[in-house]
Amino acid sequence: MAHMPREPEAFGEHVARILKRHYPDRTIELVGPLDLILSGKHLGLENLYRMVLHEPDRGVEMVENYLERLIEGDTLSSMPLPLSVAKPRIMPRIQPLTIFEHLDQEQVAHVPFVNDTVVVFVLDMPQMTVSITVEQMLRWGLQVDDLDTISRENLDSYAPDLQIQLVDSSEGGRAAIVSQQDGYDAARLLLASLHDRLAPQLHGDFYAAAPARDMFLAMTCDPDEFVERLRHRVEHEFKRLPYPITDELFVVTRDGVAGTKAA
Numbered sequence: 088m089a090h091m092p093r094e095p096e097a098f099g100e101h102v103a104r105i106l107k108r109h110y111p112d113r114t115i116e117l118v119g120p121l122d123l124i125l126s127g128k129h130l131g132l133e134n135l136y137r138m139v140l141h142e143p144d145r146g147v148e149m150v151e152n153y154l155e156r157l158i159e160g161d162t163l164s165s166m167p168l169p170l171s172v173a174k175p176r177i178m179p180r181i182q183p184l185t186i187f188e189h190l191d192q193e194q195v196a197h198v199p200f201v202n203d204t205v206v207v208f209v210l211d212m213p214q215m216t217v218s219i220t221v222e223q224m225l226r227w228g229l230q231v232d233d234l235d236t237i238s239r240e241n242l243d244s245y246a247p248d249l250q251i252q253l254v255d256s257s258e259g260g261r262a263a264i265v266s267q268q269d270g271y272d273a274a275r276l277l278l279a280s281l282h283d284r285l286a287p288q289l290h291g292d293f294y295a296a297a298p299a300r301d302m303f304l305a306m307t308c309d310p311d312e313f314v315e316r317l318r319h320r321v322e323h324e325f326k327r328l329p330y331p332i333t334d335e336l337f338v339v340t341r342d343g344v345a346g347t348k349a350a
Contacts, residue, residue: 091139091146095120098136105150110158122189129189130157137329156215168210170227177219178211178245179238179274181297181332196224198235201346202335206277208234216270239277249275253288260313261289265303273297273332282341295337295344296321300330305339 092098103117106125116124121132135153139146184203187195196219197205208224209216224234252264263285265272275281276297285293285305294314295305298321306317318336325334338345 090143091150093140093143095136098139099123099132102132102135102150102154105147106154109151109154128161131189134329137327141329160212160215160217167226168223170229173210173227174237175241176211177234177238178209178216178241178271179206179235179277180209180216180271180300181205181273181276182207183332194220194222196221196231196234198231201344202333202337203346204333206235206238208238211270239279242271242274242277243279245269245271251285251288256313256316258310258313258316260307260310260317262307262317263288263305266301268301270300272301272303273299275303276337276339276344281344282339285339286341292338292340294347295339297332297337298322298325298334299328299332302328 092101099117099119099121103115103123106113106115106123113126114124115126118124121136123130123132135150138153139149142149181200181204182197184205186205186207195207197207200206208219210219219234221231224231229237246267246269249265249267252266254262254264256262265275276295278284281295282292289305289307292308293305294308295303296317297303302324304317304321306314308314321336322334325331336347338347
């Protein structure tokens, strides 16, 4: 099976060549080691690069599938979709504020969150997710608070039999791990029932971590050595996994979710 280059600059060049071969009608410009401009839109390759590093034997296949879904999603996002069809598919995703370094904040439907993150919204389609723009939101006659409410309700019912793994540590702490690998593990930080479900297992209010899209970890607030050890793991996964979000911990209480990042 063909491999992709491991060096970021060579990786970006290889992706550009694949794009030109499969989509010759698109304009493609490599503007950084892992940054492309595709038909006037920024395409960051950092997440794709991290994905390929996880499975190098499937590198070219993964890149081609990723680009195919990207083009299909771009086409789908420009098509009118009735709210009656879209509503049950609207889901939330937590993203770092850094996404706005390459995206126009005014065009992305989102609400502020804590720890320098925002909640964005996607349409959950069978083979892909499609970001919801402000233009699409207004076309449906909705406001961003409506999207927030709809998406959280859909998240609550998305996996009603959510499996949670509990792990006790030698230091005396306990962790709860959610690993559905369905693209919404980190988003489960937004579940309305999160505190009610985990507080009895984690001895009251607890810390939670969402270092990347496909990782959610909750933990007791003590002992300190246990929390510090898991914090280091969170920092490691934030640097390693695709779709990184934040290496900061969240505090989950009955009143909601707060950040631990210093102002």
